[in-house]
Amino acid sequence: MKGFEKFRLWLRRHCLDTDVPAVAAAEAGPVPETAEPAVQAEAPASEEGAENSVKPEKKERILSIDRFRGLCILGMVCQFIMPLFASLAPLAPIFEHDADGFQILPGVSFADLFAAMFIFVVGLTMVRSFQSRAAKYGTGRAYFQLAVRFLALIGLGAALDGFEMGWIYVFTTDGGSYSATIRDNVKPFAIEFWIVVGLAVLALLLYICRLKKLSGYTGSLLKYVLAVYGVYLFFMLLVYTAEYIGHGQYDPIPSEGYMFGFKKPIWATLENIGLAGLLSLPFVRLGKWERLTVVGVTYAVMTVLMQNGLYPVAKILIEGGLIGGVGWAGVLLLGTFFADMKDDKRYWIFSCIFLLISIVCSVSFGWIAAKRGGTPVYGLFCASIASMIWGGLNFLNGWKPKFDFFAIWGSNAILMYVVVTFVKLLLAFYAETALAKMSVAVALLITLAFLAAFTLCNWVMRRKKVYIKI
Numbered sequence: 001m002k003g004f005e006k007f008r009l010w011l012r013r014h015c016l017d018t019d020v021p022a023v024a025a026a027e028a029g030p031v032p033e034t035a036e037p038a039v040q041a042e043a044p045a046s047e048e049g050a051e052n053s054v055k056p057e058k059k060e061r062i063l064s065i066d067r068f069r070g071l072c073i074l075g076m077v078c079q080f081i082m083p084l085f086a087s088l089a090p091l092a093p094i095f096e097h098d099a100d101g102f103q104i105l106p107g108v109s110f111a112d113l114f115a116a117m118f119i120f121v122v123g124l125t126m127v128r129s130f131q132s133r134a135a136k137y138g139t140g141r142a143y144f145q146l147a148v149r150f151l152a153l154i155g156l157g158a159a160l161d162g163f164e165m166g167w168i169y170v171f172t173t174d175g176g177s178y179s180a181t182i183r184d185n186v187k188p189f190a191i192e193f194w195i196v197v198g199l200a201v202l203a204l205l206l207y208i209c210r211l212k213k214l215s216g217y218t219g220s221l222l223k224y225v226l227a228v229y230g231v232y233l234f235f236m237l238l239v240y241t242a243e244y245i246g247h248g249q250y251d252p253i254p255s256e257g258y259m260f261g262f263k264k265p266i267w268a269t270l271e272n273i274g275l276a277g278l279l280s281l282p283f284v285r286l287g288k289w290e291r292l293t294v295v296g297v298t299y300a301v302m303t304v305l306m307q308n309g310l311y312p313v314a315k316i317l318i319e320g321g322l323i324g325g326v327g328w329a330g331v332l333l334l335g336t337f338f339a340d341m342k343d344d345k346r347y348w349i350f351s352c353i354f355l356l357i358s359i360v361c362s363v364s365f366g367w368i369a370a371k372r373g374g375t376p377v378y379g380l381f382c383a384s385i386a387s388m389i390w391g392g393l394n395f396l397n398g399w400k401p402k403f404d405f406f407a408i409w410g411s412n413a414i415l416m417y418v419v420v421t422f423v424k425l426l427l428a429f430y431a432e433t434a435l436a437k438m439s440v441a442v443a444l445l446i447t448l449a450f451l452a453a454f455t456l457c458n459w460v461m462r463r464k465k466v467y468i469k470i
Helices: 002-014 063-084 086-095 110-137 139-172 178-185 188-208 212-246 269-283 288-314 321-340 347-364 376-394 405-411 413-430 432-436 440-463
Strands: 103-105
Touching: 063 086, 063 110, 063 376, 063 405, 063 413, 063 432, 063 440, 086 110, 086 440, 103 347, 110 139, 110 269, 110 321, 110 376, 139 188, 139 212, 139 269, 139 413, 188 212, 212 269, 212 288, 212 321, 269 288, 269 321, 269 413, 288 321, 288 376, 321 347, 321 376, 347 376, 405 413, 405 440, 413 432, 413 440
Parallel strands: none
Antiparallel strands: none
16 A cells, blocks of 8 residues: 555656646536645636646736737637638638738738737746746756647647548548448547547546546546647657658658658647747746847748748648747747736837838748748747737736626637637538528628627636636
Protein backbone atom coordinates (compact mmCIF):
# COMPACT_ATOMS: atom_id res chain seq x y z
CA MET A 1 0.00 0.00 0.00
CA LYS A 2 2.85 2.39 0.74
CA GLY A 3 4.27 1.75 -2.72
CA PHE A 4 0.92 2.48 -4.33
CA GLU A 5 0.53 5.67 -2.28
CA LYS A 6 3.98 6.86 -3.36
CA PHE A 7 3.11 6.14 -7.00
CA ARG A 8 -0.20 8.01 -6.65
CA LEU A 9 1.53 11.04 -5.18
CA TRP A 10 4.19 10.98 -7.92
CA LEU A 11 1.47 10.73 -10.59
CA ARG A 12 -0.43 13.61 -9.10
CA ARG A 13 2.66 15.80 -8.77
CA HIS A 14 4.27 15.15 -12.15
CA CYS A 15 1.57 14.04 -14.56
CA LEU A 16 -1.73 15.53 -13.51
CA ASP A 17 -2.17 19.17 -14.35
CA THR A 18 -4.38 20.28 -11.51
CA ASP A 19 -5.04 23.54 -13.29
CA VAL A 20 -6.68 21.62 -16.09
CA PRO A 21 -8.29 18.59 -14.58
CA ALA A 22 -11.50 17.28 -16.06
CA VAL A 23 -13.92 17.53 -18.87
CA ALA A 24 -17.21 18.57 -17.40
CA ALA A 25 -19.96 20.86 -18.38
CA ALA A 26 -22.51 20.92 -15.70
CA GLU A 27 -22.59 22.91 -12.51
CA ALA A 28 -19.76 24.86 -10.95
CA GLY A 29 -19.40 24.67 -7.23
CA PRO A 30 -16.91 24.22 -4.42
CA VAL A 31 -14.84 21.08 -4.46
CA PRO A 32 -13.71 19.21 -1.33
CA GLU A 33 -10.02 19.66 -0.81
CA THR A 34 -9.57 15.93 -0.40
CA ALA A 35 -10.60 15.23 -3.98
CA GLU A 36 -8.61 15.66 -7.15
CA PRO A 37 -10.51 18.74 -8.29
CA ALA A 38 -12.63 18.50 -11.39
CA VAL A 39 -13.76 22.04 -10.65
CA GLN A 40 -11.22 24.56 -9.60
CA ALA A 41 -10.93 28.31 -9.35
CA GLU A 42 -8.31 30.04 -11.42
CA ALA A 43 -7.28 33.57 -12.35
CA PRO A 44 -9.71 34.88 -14.92
CA ALA A 45 -8.85 34.86 -18.59
CA SER A 46 -5.40 33.64 -17.68
CA GLU A 47 -5.01 31.06 -20.40
CA GLU A 48 -5.94 30.35 -23.95
CA GLY A 49 -6.62 27.37 -26.03
CA ALA A 50 -9.12 24.59 -26.08
CA GLU A 51 -10.34 24.26 -22.55
CA ASN A 52 -12.00 21.21 -21.18
CA SER A 53 -12.42 21.66 -17.45
CA VAL A 54 -15.15 23.46 -15.60
CA LYS A 55 -13.84 26.20 -13.35
CA PRO A 56 -15.84 28.51 -11.13
CA GLU A 57 -13.85 31.72 -11.17
CA LYS A 58 -13.45 33.74 -8.01
CA LYS A 59 -11.82 36.78 -9.56
CA GLU A 60 -13.48 39.09 -12.01
CA ARG A 61 -12.69 38.29 -15.62
CA ILE A 62 -10.99 40.86 -17.82
CA LEU A 63 -13.85 42.15 -19.93
CA SER A 64 -11.77 43.49 -22.80
CA ILE A 65 -10.21 40.06 -23.36
CA ASP A 66 -13.54 38.23 -23.14
CA ARG A 67 -15.16 40.74 -25.48
CA PHE A 68 -12.34 40.59 -28.01
CA ARG A 69 -12.29 36.81 -27.88
CA GLY A 70 -16.06 36.78 -28.36
CA LEU A 71 -15.81 39.10 -31.36
CA CYS A 72 -13.26 36.78 -32.99
CA ILE A 73 -15.27 33.61 -32.36
CA LEU A 74 -18.51 35.21 -33.55
CA GLY A 75 -16.81 36.25 -36.77
CA MET A 76 -15.49 32.74 -37.38
CA VAL A 77 -18.90 31.20 -36.56
CA CYS A 78 -20.60 33.43 -39.13
CA GLN A 79 -17.97 32.34 -41.67
CA PHE A 80 -18.97 28.74 -40.99
CA ILE A 81 -22.77 29.03 -41.04
CA MET A 82 -23.74 31.70 -43.57
CA PRO A 83 -21.89 30.30 -46.63
CA LEU A 84 -24.06 27.17 -46.36
CA PHE A 85 -26.98 29.14 -47.83
CA ALA A 86 -26.83 29.84 -51.56
CA SER A 87 -29.35 32.66 -51.16
CA LEU A 88 -26.81 34.59 -49.08
CA ALA A 89 -24.28 34.56 -51.92
CA PRO A 90 -24.28 38.40 -52.16
CA LEU A 91 -22.71 38.41 -48.69
CA ALA A 92 -20.04 35.90 -49.72
CA PRO A 93 -17.21 38.47 -50.09
CA ILE A 94 -17.49 39.21 -46.37
CA PHE A 95 -16.85 35.58 -45.44
CA GLU A 96 -14.47 34.45 -48.19
CA HIS A 97 -10.73 34.25 -47.65
CA ASP A 98 -7.76 35.50 -49.66
CA ALA A 99 -8.44 37.03 -53.09
CA ASP A 100 -12.06 35.81 -53.14
CA GLY A 101 -13.10 37.99 -50.21
CA PHE A 102 -13.52 41.69 -49.58
CA GLN A 103 -9.97 43.05 -49.73
CA ILE A 104 -8.67 45.28 -46.95
CA LEU A 105 -5.05 44.83 -48.07
CA PRO A 106 -3.79 43.27 -51.30
CA GLY A 107 -4.11 39.52 -50.68
CA VAL A 108 -5.86 39.91 -47.31
CA SER A 109 -9.64 39.75 -47.01
CA PHE A 110 -11.88 40.90 -44.18
CA ALA A 111 -12.49 37.28 -43.17
CA ASP A 112 -8.74 36.68 -42.89
CA LEU A 113 -8.55 38.91 -39.82
CA PHE A 114 -10.43 36.79 -37.31
CA ALA A 115 -8.15 33.75 -36.94
CA ALA A 116 -5.08 35.97 -36.56
CA MET A 117 -6.84 38.20 -34.05
CA PHE A 118 -7.79 35.16 -31.98
CA ILE A 119 -4.15 34.06 -31.84
CA PHE A 120 -3.30 37.62 -30.79
CA VAL A 121 -5.75 37.16 -27.88
CA VAL A 122 -3.88 34.00 -26.89
CA GLY A 123 -0.78 36.14 -26.54
CA LEU A 124 -2.60 38.62 -24.29
CA THR A 125 -2.81 36.00 -21.54
CA MET A 126 0.15 33.71 -22.22
CA VAL A 127 2.85 35.43 -20.16
CA ARG A 128 0.62 35.83 -17.12
CA SER A 129 -0.48 32.21 -17.41
CA PHE A 130 3.15 31.05 -17.47
CA GLN A 131 4.11 33.26 -14.54
CA SER A 132 1.16 32.01 -12.49
CA ARG A 133 2.08 28.38 -13.14
CA ALA A 134 5.78 28.99 -12.50
CA ALA A 135 4.97 30.58 -9.14
CA LYS A 136 2.84 27.56 -8.14
CA TYR A 137 4.81 24.66 -9.58
CA GLY A 138 8.17 25.90 -10.76
CA THR A 139 9.48 26.95 -14.15
CA GLY A 140 10.03 23.47 -15.56
CA ARG A 141 6.54 22.28 -14.83
CA ALA A 142 5.06 25.53 -16.15
CA TYR A 143 6.78 24.90 -19.49
CA PHE A 144 5.59 21.29 -19.45
CA GLN A 145 1.96 22.18 -18.70
CA LEU A 146 1.72 24.81 -21.42
CA ALA A 147 3.48 22.56 -23.93
CA VAL A 148 0.97 19.80 -23.21
CA ARG A 149 -1.85 22.28 -23.55
CA PHE A 150 -0.68 23.46 -26.97
CA LEU A 151 -0.08 19.90 -28.14
CA ALA A 152 -3.58 19.03 -26.94
CA LEU A 153 -4.92 21.87 -29.07
CA ILE A 154 -3.23 20.34 -32.10
CA GLY A 155 -4.70 16.99 -31.14
CA LEU A 156 -8.17 18.47 -30.72
CA GLY A 157 -7.99 19.98 -34.18
CA ALA A 158 -6.85 16.61 -35.51
CA ALA A 159 -9.87 14.91 -33.92
CA LEU A 160 -12.28 17.32 -35.60
CA ASP A 161 -10.53 16.86 -38.93
CA GLY A 162 -10.60 13.11 -38.42
CA PHE A 163 -14.35 13.25 -37.98
CA GLU A 164 -14.71 15.29 -41.15
CA MET A 165 -12.29 13.37 -43.36
CA GLY A 166 -12.85 9.91 -41.91
CA TRP A 167 -16.14 9.06 -40.27
CA ILE A 168 -18.35 11.53 -42.12
CA TYR A 169 -17.22 10.03 -45.41
CA VAL A 170 -18.02 6.59 -44.02
CA PHE A 171 -21.54 7.71 -43.23
CA THR A 172 -22.10 9.46 -46.55
CA THR A 173 -20.28 7.30 -49.12
CA ASP A 174 -22.63 5.44 -51.45
CA GLY A 175 -21.89 2.00 -52.81
CA GLY A 176 -19.32 -0.57 -51.77
CA SER A 177 -19.32 -2.69 -48.66
CA TYR A 178 -19.25 -1.06 -45.26
CA SER A 179 -15.96 -2.75 -44.35
CA ALA A 180 -14.31 -1.52 -47.54
CA THR A 181 -15.47 2.03 -46.79
CA ILE A 182 -14.10 1.78 -43.27
CA ARG A 183 -10.75 0.51 -44.56
CA ASP A 184 -10.46 3.26 -47.17
CA ASN A 185 -11.56 6.27 -45.16
CA VAL A 186 -10.95 5.86 -41.44
CA LYS A 187 -7.59 7.22 -40.44
CA PRO A 188 -5.95 7.40 -36.97
CA PHE A 189 -7.51 10.78 -36.31
CA ALA A 190 -10.98 9.52 -37.15
CA ILE A 191 -10.54 6.87 -34.48
CA GLU A 192 -9.14 9.54 -32.18
CA PHE A 193 -12.39 11.49 -32.50
CA TRP A 194 -14.39 8.69 -30.86
CA ILE A 195 -11.76 8.11 -28.19
CA VAL A 196 -11.99 11.80 -27.31
CA VAL A 197 -15.79 11.75 -27.29
CA GLY A 198 -15.81 8.65 -25.09
CA LEU A 199 -13.40 10.08 -22.53
CA ALA A 200 -15.20 13.43 -22.47
CA VAL A 201 -18.58 11.80 -21.89
CA LEU A 202 -17.12 9.53 -19.20
CA ALA A 203 -15.53 12.47 -17.37
CA LEU A 204 -18.81 14.38 -17.54
CA LEU A 205 -20.84 11.46 -16.19
CA LEU A 206 -18.36 10.92 -13.35
CA TYR A 207 -18.58 14.59 -12.48
CA ILE A 208 -22.38 14.55 -12.52
CA CYS A 209 -22.25 11.49 -10.24
CA ARG A 210 -20.02 13.52 -7.90
CA LEU A 211 -17.06 11.23 -8.45
CA LYS A 212 -14.86 14.24 -8.85
CA LYS A 213 -11.58 12.46 -8.25
CA LEU A 214 -12.23 9.93 -11.00
CA SER A 215 -13.50 12.74 -13.23
CA GLY A 216 -10.22 14.55 -12.67
CA TYR A 217 -8.16 11.52 -13.64
CA THR A 218 -10.32 10.95 -16.73
CA GLY A 219 -10.02 14.58 -17.77
CA SER A 220 -6.25 14.46 -17.39
CA LEU A 221 -6.15 11.26 -19.43
CA LEU A 222 -8.18 12.98 -22.15
CA LYS A 223 -5.75 15.89 -22.22
CA TYR A 224 -2.75 13.60 -22.59
CA VAL A 225 -4.46 11.53 -25.27
CA LEU A 226 -5.02 14.75 -27.23
CA ALA A 227 -1.40 15.76 -26.64
CA VAL A 228 -0.10 12.39 -27.90
CA TYR A 229 -2.14 12.73 -31.08
CA GLY A 230 -0.85 16.29 -31.32
CA VAL A 231 2.72 14.99 -31.24
CA TYR A 232 1.87 12.46 -33.95
CA LEU A 233 0.31 15.09 -36.22
CA PHE A 234 3.24 17.43 -35.62
CA PHE A 235 5.61 14.63 -36.64
CA MET A 236 3.55 14.10 -39.79
CA LEU A 237 3.83 17.81 -40.54
CA LEU A 238 7.61 17.80 -40.09
CA VAL A 239 8.05 14.77 -42.33
CA TYR A 240 5.72 16.02 -45.04
CA THR A 241 7.37 19.46 -45.11
CA ALA A 242 10.87 17.95 -45.27
CA GLU A 243 9.90 15.53 -48.05
CA TYR A 244 8.13 18.25 -50.00
CA ILE A 245 11.18 20.53 -49.86
CA GLY A 246 13.61 17.66 -50.38
CA HIS A 247 11.95 16.45 -53.57
CA GLY A 248 11.39 19.93 -54.97
CA GLN A 249 8.27 21.99 -54.49
CA TYR A 250 7.21 21.39 -58.09
CA ASP A 251 7.47 17.62 -57.72
CA PRO A 252 4.27 16.72 -55.80
CA ILE A 253 4.44 13.96 -53.25
CA PRO A 254 2.60 10.90 -54.61
CA SER A 255 -0.67 9.89 -52.97
CA GLU A 256 0.99 7.05 -51.08
CA GLY A 257 3.68 9.38 -49.75
CA TYR A 258 7.42 8.81 -49.73
CA MET A 259 9.41 7.08 -47.00
CA PHE A 260 6.85 7.42 -44.22
CA GLY A 261 3.80 7.20 -46.50
CA PHE A 262 2.23 10.36 -45.07
CA LYS A 263 -0.25 12.17 -47.28
CA LYS A 264 -0.66 15.92 -46.99
CA PRO A 265 -1.89 16.56 -43.42
CA ILE A 266 -4.84 18.78 -42.66
CA TRP A 267 -3.65 21.84 -40.79
CA ALA A 268 -6.52 24.08 -39.69
CA THR A 269 -7.20 26.74 -37.05
CA LEU A 270 -6.83 24.74 -33.83
CA GLU A 271 -3.64 23.09 -35.05
CA ASN A 272 -2.36 26.51 -35.99
CA ILE A 273 -3.04 27.95 -32.54
CA GLY A 274 -1.26 25.03 -30.91
CA LEU A 275 1.79 25.33 -33.16
CA ALA A 276 2.00 29.10 -32.64
CA GLY A 277 1.95 28.51 -28.90
CA LEU A 278 4.69 25.87 -29.07
CA LEU A 279 6.94 28.07 -31.19
CA SER A 280 6.37 31.04 -28.86
CA LEU A 281 6.85 29.15 -25.61
CA PRO A 282 10.69 29.31 -25.51
CA PHE A 283 10.49 33.13 -25.44
CA VAL A 284 7.84 33.52 -22.77
CA ARG A 285 10.32 34.43 -20.03
CA LEU A 286 11.94 37.22 -22.04
CA GLY A 287 11.06 40.86 -21.46
CA LYS A 288 8.69 42.63 -23.82
CA TRP A 289 11.47 44.37 -25.73
CA GLU A 290 13.38 41.13 -26.18
CA ARG A 291 10.20 39.46 -27.46
CA LEU A 292 9.62 42.34 -29.86
CA THR A 293 13.20 41.97 -31.10
CA VAL A 294 12.66 38.25 -31.69
CA VAL A 295 9.57 39.02 -33.77
CA GLY A 296 11.33 41.75 -35.73
CA VAL A 297 14.37 39.63 -36.62
CA THR A 298 12.26 36.57 -37.40
CA TYR A 299 9.83 38.51 -39.58
CA ALA A 300 12.69 40.17 -41.45
CA VAL A 301 14.36 36.84 -42.22
CA MET A 302 11.09 35.13 -43.14
CA THR A 303 10.08 37.99 -45.44
CA VAL A 304 13.33 37.66 -47.39
CA LEU A 305 12.78 33.90 -47.67
CA MET A 306 9.11 34.26 -48.61
CA GLN A 307 9.97 36.72 -51.37
CA ASN A 308 12.63 34.38 -52.72
CA GLY A 309 10.88 31.06 -53.17
CA LEU A 310 9.68 29.91 -49.75
CA TYR A 311 6.10 31.13 -50.10
CA PRO A 312 5.01 28.39 -52.57
CA VAL A 313 6.14 25.83 -50.01
CA ALA A 314 4.33 27.60 -47.15
CA LYS A 315 0.99 27.82 -48.95
CA ILE A 316 0.70 24.08 -49.68
CA LEU A 317 -1.14 23.82 -46.36
CA ILE A 318 -4.14 25.99 -45.52
CA GLU A 319 -2.55 27.88 -42.63
CA GLY A 320 1.03 27.49 -43.81
CA GLY A 321 1.93 24.44 -41.74
CA LEU A 322 5.34 24.56 -40.10
CA ILE A 323 6.65 27.46 -42.19
CA GLY A 324 3.53 29.57 -41.77
CA GLY A 325 3.57 28.72 -38.07
CA VAL A 326 6.55 31.04 -37.66
CA GLY A 327 4.41 33.94 -38.87
CA TRP A 328 1.52 32.97 -36.61
CA ALA A 329 3.86 32.66 -33.63
CA GLY A 330 4.93 36.23 -34.35
CA VAL A 331 1.30 37.34 -34.03
CA LEU A 332 1.07 35.60 -30.66
CA LEU A 333 4.30 37.16 -29.41
CA LEU A 334 3.07 40.58 -30.54
CA GLY A 335 0.00 39.88 -28.39
CA THR A 336 2.29 39.33 -25.39
CA PHE A 337 4.08 42.58 -26.22
CA PHE A 338 0.91 44.66 -26.33
CA ALA A 339 -0.37 42.99 -23.15
CA ASP A 340 2.73 44.29 -21.36
CA MET A 341 2.29 47.70 -23.03
CA LYS A 342 -1.36 48.01 -21.98
CA ASP A 343 -0.82 50.95 -19.64
CA ASP A 344 2.10 52.46 -21.53
CA LYS A 345 1.52 55.77 -23.34
CA ARG A 346 3.44 54.41 -26.34
CA TYR A 347 0.88 51.64 -26.92
CA TRP A 348 -0.91 53.48 -29.72
CA ILE A 349 2.33 54.69 -31.26
CA PHE A 350 3.49 51.11 -31.78
CA SER A 351 0.07 50.10 -33.10
CA CYS A 352 0.17 52.83 -35.73
CA ILE A 353 3.81 52.18 -36.66
CA PHE A 354 3.18 48.47 -37.20
CA LEU A 355 0.10 49.19 -39.29
CA LEU A 356 1.99 51.71 -41.42
CA ILE A 357 4.92 49.32 -41.95
CA SER A 358 2.65 46.47 -43.05
CA ILE A 359 0.73 48.69 -45.48
CA VAL A 360 3.92 50.11 -47.01
CA CYS A 361 5.44 46.64 -47.37
CA SER A 362 2.33 45.33 -49.14
CA VAL A 363 1.23 48.30 -51.23
CA SER A 364 4.50 50.07 -52.02
CA PHE A 365 6.94 47.15 -52.15
CA GLY A 366 4.51 44.47 -53.25
CA TRP A 367 5.60 42.01 -50.60
CA ILE A 368 3.33 39.02 -50.12
CA ALA A 369 0.55 39.41 -47.56
CA ALA A 370 -1.51 36.23 -47.27
CA LYS A 371 -3.29 34.19 -44.62
CA ARG A 372 -2.58 30.99 -46.49
CA GLY A 373 1.09 30.62 -45.72
CA GLY A 374 1.07 32.96 -42.73
CA THR A 375 3.36 35.58 -44.26
CA PRO A 376 5.04 38.13 -41.94
CA VAL A 377 3.38 41.12 -43.65
CA TYR A 378 -0.02 39.55 -43.05
CA GLY A 379 0.89 38.79 -39.43
CA LEU A 380 2.09 42.31 -38.71
CA PHE A 381 -0.99 43.85 -40.34
CA CYS A 382 -3.44 41.67 -38.40
CA ALA A 383 -1.57 42.16 -35.11
CA SER A 384 -1.68 45.94 -35.53
CA ILE A 385 -5.43 45.88 -36.25
CA ALA A 386 -5.95 43.55 -33.27
CA SER A 387 -3.96 45.82 -30.97
CA MET A 388 -6.13 48.78 -31.94
CA ILE A 389 -9.36 46.88 -31.35
CA TRP A 390 -8.19 45.59 -27.97
CA GLY A 391 -6.89 49.01 -27.02
CA GLY A 392 -10.32 50.47 -27.75
CA LEU A 393 -12.06 47.73 -25.77
CA ASN A 394 -9.88 48.50 -22.77
CA PHE A 395 -11.55 51.88 -22.52
CA LEU A 396 -14.86 50.06 -21.99
CA ASN A 397 -13.77 47.84 -19.09
CA GLY A 398 -15.72 50.06 -16.71
CA TRP A 399 -18.93 49.56 -18.68
CA LYS A 400 -20.67 46.43 -17.41
CA PRO A 401 -24.12 45.92 -18.92
CA LYS A 402 -26.32 43.12 -17.62
CA PHE A 403 -26.25 41.45 -21.03
CA ASP A 404 -22.73 41.76 -22.37
CA PHE A 405 -23.07 40.04 -25.77
CA PHE A 406 -19.42 39.77 -26.82
CA ALA A 407 -18.20 38.95 -23.30
CA ILE A 408 -20.78 36.14 -23.17
CA TRP A 409 -19.49 34.74 -26.46
CA GLY A 410 -15.90 35.02 -25.30
CA SER A 411 -16.36 33.17 -22.01
CA ASN A 412 -16.15 29.69 -23.57
CA ALA A 413 -14.74 30.56 -26.96
CA ILE A 414 -12.96 27.33 -27.86
CA LEU A 415 -15.95 25.23 -26.77
CA MET A 416 -18.15 27.26 -29.10
CA TYR A 417 -15.64 26.91 -31.91
CA VAL A 418 -15.59 23.13 -31.53
CA VAL A 419 -19.38 22.81 -31.24
CA VAL A 420 -20.07 25.11 -34.18
CA THR A 421 -17.48 23.32 -36.31
CA PHE A 422 -19.15 20.00 -35.52
CA VAL A 423 -22.62 21.38 -36.34
CA LYS A 424 -21.35 22.96 -39.54
CA LEU A 425 -19.85 19.66 -40.70
CA LEU A 426 -23.10 17.82 -40.07
CA LEU A 427 -25.13 20.45 -41.89
CA ALA A 428 -22.72 20.59 -44.81
CA PHE A 429 -22.81 16.83 -45.35
CA TYR A 430 -26.42 16.01 -44.56
CA ALA A 431 -28.43 19.14 -45.37
CA GLU A 432 -26.37 20.94 -48.01
CA THR A 433 -28.97 20.56 -50.78
CA ALA A 434 -31.87 21.66 -48.59
CA LEU A 435 -29.99 24.65 -47.20
CA ALA A 436 -28.90 25.76 -50.67
CA LYS A 437 -32.55 26.03 -51.80
CA MET A 438 -33.75 28.21 -48.93
CA SER A 439 -34.80 31.81 -49.45
CA VAL A 440 -32.95 34.76 -48.00
CA ALA A 441 -35.54 35.25 -45.25
CA VAL A 442 -35.44 31.60 -44.16
CA ALA A 443 -31.65 31.52 -44.33
CA LEU A 444 -31.36 34.59 -42.11
CA LEU A 445 -33.91 33.20 -39.65
CA ILE A 446 -32.02 29.90 -39.37
CA THR A 447 -28.72 31.73 -38.93
CA LEU A 448 -30.20 33.93 -36.21
CA ALA A 449 -31.71 30.87 -34.54
CA PHE A 450 -28.30 29.20 -34.41
CA LEU A 451 -26.66 32.33 -33.04
CA ALA A 452 -29.43 32.72 -30.45
CA ALA A 453 -29.05 29.11 -29.31
CA PHE A 454 -25.28 29.44 -28.95
CA THR A 455 -25.70 32.78 -27.17
CA LEU A 456 -28.13 31.22 -24.71
CA CYS A 457 -25.73 28.37 -23.93
CA ASN A 458 -22.88 30.82 -23.38
CA TRP A 459 -25.06 33.06 -21.24
CA VAL A 460 -26.13 30.20 -18.97
CA MET A 461 -22.54 29.02 -18.50
CA ARG A 462 -21.27 32.53 -17.81
CA ARG A 463 -24.10 33.20 -15.37
CA LYS A 464 -23.23 30.04 -13.47
CA LYS A 465 -19.52 30.91 -13.75
CA VAL A 466 -18.79 27.74 -15.70
CA TYR A 467 -15.73 28.03 -17.93
CA ILE A 468 -14.69 24.96 -19.84
CA LYS A 469 -10.96 24.54 -20.31
CA ILE A 470 -8.39 21.92 -21.26
